[in-house]
Amino acid sequence: MENFTPYLSLAGGVLIGISASILMYLNGRIAGISGIVAGVFNAPSFEEKAWRFAFVVGLVLGGAVYMHFFPITIAARESMSTILLIAGGLVVGIGTAMGSGCTRGHGICGISRFSLRSLVATATFLLSGIVTVYVFKQITGG
Structure with missing residues (x-):
């Protein structure tokens, strides 16, 4: 780092x-x-x-x-596909709608209000991110 x-x-x-x-x-x-x-x-x-x-x-x-x-x-990654970037943005938008809010709303504001839904949502975001990074590193060899 x-x-x-x-x-x-x-x-x-x-x-x-x-x-x-x-x-x-x-x-x-x-x-x-x-x-x-x-x-x-x-x-x-x-x-x-x-x-x-x-x-x-x-x-x-x-x-x-x-x-x-x-x-x-x-550092720009020239090999990044525009279609994949757009698809990734759409998936994030769909996930935000399905999760009734974004990571900031749940993670910062929701947890500070002791919202159980926000705690579960934030844990799900974190776990999903960890799994996604692990899977992509296995697939790409990185």
């Missing part, structure tokens, strides 16, 4: 926790990204759509501002 950054990881985790707490305290809303993004398109009122849209724009702009001041290079 050549890029292990415990202090930056800790700072990021603290900021995520603070932001999720602020959203819950001020708006009574859970910071589950999939639910927020879905609400941009199907929320019943303009006010609901507006804060959700601002949240999503803030995520994108925050990442862009960070990359402007702290540029990093990410």
